Amino acid sequence: MSRSSHPRRFLGLRLERGLWLTLFLAPALVLMLVFTTLPAINALVYSLFKWQAFKRGAFAGLENFQRLFAYPFDQQFLRALSHNTLAFVVLLVVQTGLGLLLAYALWKHPPGLRFFRVTVFLPVILSLVIVGFLWQLFLNPLFGPLNKLLHGVGLHALALPWLGDPATALPALLLVNVWRWVGFPALVFLAGINAISEEYLEAAKLDGASEGQVFRHVILPLLAPSFTIIVLLTFIGSFEWFDLPYVMEGVNGTPAGATDTLALMFYRLAFGTVDAGISDVGLGAAVNTVLFFLVLLGAVLGALYLRRREVEG
Amino acid sequence: MRRRLSGLDWLLRGALILNAIGVLSPLLVMLVSAFKSTREIFASPFAPPSMLSFQNFIKVWQVGQFDLYLRNSLIVTLGALALILLFGAMAGYALGRFRFRLNDVIYLFFLAGLMIPAKLALIPLFVQLKALGLLNSLWGLILVYAAGGIPAAVFIMAGFFRTLPSDLDNAARMDGAGEWQVFWRVMLPLVRPALAIVGIYSAIPIWNDFLLPLVFIQKPELKTLMQGLTVFFGQYQTDWGALFAGLTLASLPLALLYLLLSEEFIKGLTAGATKG
Numbered sequence: 243m244s245r246s247s248h249p250r251r252f253l254g255l256r257l258e259r260g261l262w263l264t265l266f267l268a269p270a271l272v273l274m275l276v277f278t279t280l281p282a283i284n285a286l287v288y289s290l291f292k293w294q295a296f297k298r299g300a301f302a303g304l305e306n307f308q309r310l311f312a313y314p315f316d317q318q319f320l321r322a323l324s325h326n327t328l329a330f331v332v333l334l335v336v337q338t339g340l341g342l343l344l345a346y347a348l349w350k351h352p353p354g355l356r357f358f359r360v361t362v363f364l365p366v367i368l369s370l371v372i373v374g375f376l377w378q379l380f381l382n383p384l385f386g387p388l389n390k391l392l393h394g395v396g397l398h399a400l401a402l403p404w405l406g407d408p409a410t411a412l413p414a415l416l417l418v419n420v421w422r423w424v425g426f427p428a429l430v431f432l433a434g435i436n437a438i439s440e441e442y443l444e445a446a447k448l449d450g451a452s453e454g455q456v457f458r459h460v461i462l463p464l465l466a467p468s469f470t471i472i473v474l475l476t477f478i479g480s481f482e483w484f485d486l487p488y489v490m491e492g493v494n495g496t497p498a499g500a501t502d503t504l505a506l507m508f509y510r511l512a513f514g515t516v517d518a519g520i521s522d523v524g525l526g527a528a529v530n531t532v533l534f535f536l537v538l539l540g541a542v543l544g545a546l547y548l549r550r551r552e553v554e555g
Numbered sequence: 556m557r558r559r560l561s562g563l564d565w566l567l568r569g570a571l572i573l574n575a576i577g578v579l580s581p582l583l584v585m586l587v588s589a590f591k592s593t594r595e596i597f598a599s600p601f602a603p604p605s606m607l608s609f610q611n612f613i614k615v616w617q618v619g620q621f622d623l624y625l626r627n628s629l630i631v632t633l634g635a636l637a638l639i640l641l642f643g644a645m646a647g648y649a650l651g652r653f654r655f656r657l658n659d660v661i662y663l664f665f666l667a668g669l670m671i672p673a674k675l676a677l678i679p680l681f682v683q684l685k686a687l688g689l690l691n692s693l694w695g696l697i698l699v700y701a702a703g704g705i706p707a708a709v710f711i712m713a714g715f716f717r718t719l720p721s722d723l724d725n726a727a728r729m730d731g732a733g734e735w736q737v738f739w740r741v742m743l744p745l746v747r748p749a750l751a752i753v754g755i756y757s758a759i760p761i762w763n764d765f766l767l768p769l770v771f772i773q774k775p776e777l778k779t780l781m782q783g784l785t786v787f788f789g790q791y792q793t794d795w796g797a798l799f800a801g802l803t804l805a806s807l808p809l810a811l812l813y814l815l816l817s818e819e820f821i822k823g824l825t826a827g828a829t830k831g
Contacts, residue, residue, distance in 0.1 A: 262735075263649050267661060269646075270645065270646035271661070273642065273702045274664075274668050277699050278671055278702045281683060285675055285676045285678060285679050288678055296678075298682075344571065344574060347568065347570050352568050352571060357575070359821070360814070363824075364579075364810075367763075367813050368809070368810070370763065371763070371781040375798070376581060379795065391600075391601070421577070424574075426828075429825050430825050430829055433825065434829070453563065471828045475828065482672065484674065485765070485766065513769075523678060
């Protein structure tokens with residue numbers, strides 16, 4: 243016997259069902275609407291207004307953007323943008339490359355596999371505050387263990403003031419970033435290789451393919467979906483890079499702005515100088531808006547391009 | 556059958572060993588230095604401590620107020636986690652197991668939320684929390700973190716609920732169970748593995764975060780552990796023994812959990828990137 247045979251009872255059930263669905267969905271929807279969606283829309287709207295500290299003033303049109311792209315902020319902006327771009331390229335090559343190498347090494351089931359897996363991923367669970375401060379101490383030019391070690395083994399030329407010299411500060415931060423993050427692509431790639439069907443690998447081997455050929459022509463193309471995700475996450479992470487530069491080099495991106503990033507610039511304009519009473523929320527919101535569209539555009543274009551390659555591959 | 560190891564195999568093993576040394580030695584130096592005096596750290600950074608002294612830890616715990624920071628971090632992380640798991644599972648259940656007209660629209664709405672990092676909405680969030688009286692409040696942090704974690708939770712949960720056989724809930728309904736009981740008593744216990752993944756995926760970034768407390772919390776007694784660590788580093792710049800003890804204490808909770816549950820951590824934290 244069907245439960246909905248009686249019309250009035252059917253209507254009642256439908257209403258009841260709608261009520262239950264609303265009840266199940268409402269808390270998540272309301273929380274997201276109030277604390278994610280609304281603020282995100284406002285973030286874009288705010289850049290079109292004048293601001294007195296955190297009090298909104300008159301509509302300003304594109305004035306904040308005009309100020310951002312004029313002296314002196316345009317130079318700050320371009321310098322920060324160049325650092326974000328460099329971070330993306332370096333991390334893509336070094337971090338992703340090392341991650342792939344470690345993934346392949348783990349995939350071959352070396353003795354101690356469990357130990358190596360756990361170790362590779364260990365830094366990923368540590369807060370960037372901890373990682374940043376730890377390496378700040380290690381890289382201290384006078385008392386830091388790293389330079390003591392370098393002097394100890396005779397590499398005096400490498401015992402540099404890493405974080406204090408504009409030439410080495412950004413590379414040092416990027417290396418610390420690699421130290422903290424490399425386990426992530428490694429284990430994503432490892433999961434990707436593990437998901438490749440044994441048959442493909444066996445077939446290639448039976449055809450007499452060398453290990454290098456199997457890697458290049460079977461494993462790499464089939465890893466394309468993992469690459470898409472890692473490239474996109476590296477892109478987003480590089481352009482929103484904030485925590486490590488902030489913890490290790492402060493809100494101004496010392497030395498001499500050598501480690502400044504767009505997210506630092508945004509934070510500095512909106513919040514970093516609140517105590518000094520000179521925060522410029524309109525300008526900060528403008529940086530924020532530009533950054534938002536930059537990341538969105540890059541991520542969408544990148545996703546489309548990489549997905550197409552996946553299909554072709 | 557035993558395969559002969561090629562040169563490449565040795566090279567790959569070498570890379571793993573080098574990586575393990577590179578990861579573990581800084582952490583080991585951190586741990587050992589936490590037991591030394593600053594003078595000892597400067598004089599011989601790699602030597603074991605001359606005596607086992609907990610002086611640094613006592614200083615961090617009492618003067619550095621780590622007990623307070625730890626409590627705040629626990630409240631914020633567990634509070635946000637409870638909301639994410641409960642509301643995420645409820646919404647995931649509705650989207651994953653019921654067909655209704657707005658299903659796709661709501662799904663897309665959550666998807667859009669997945670793309671918005673709180674970092675990019677910091678100014679409006681600040682203004683809004685101020686207006687709601689939620690600045691300098693752990694509740695403010697809990698609500699913002701929960702909202703940020705819900706979209707991913709909804710997706711993972713909806714995916715899991717979808718895979719459960721459809722007669723399960725119907726059978727329970729036939730037995731006269733109400734909708735809430737079907738969800739709470741029948742369905743939720745079946746997706747426990749998904750709850751664990753969502754829990755790890757959501758909780759660890761919250762525990763490790765310091766940007767939101769940096770902006771939203773000024774009161775010293777409400778600061779979280781990572782935020783407290785930055786305060787501590789500002790105050791004790793030259794006391795390296797205390798600094799290393801602070802770092803060690805701050806990393807211990809997650810590091811120990813990770814050693815116990817490493818497989819779950821790895822699965823949980825790479826969940827967003829390895830599904831496809």
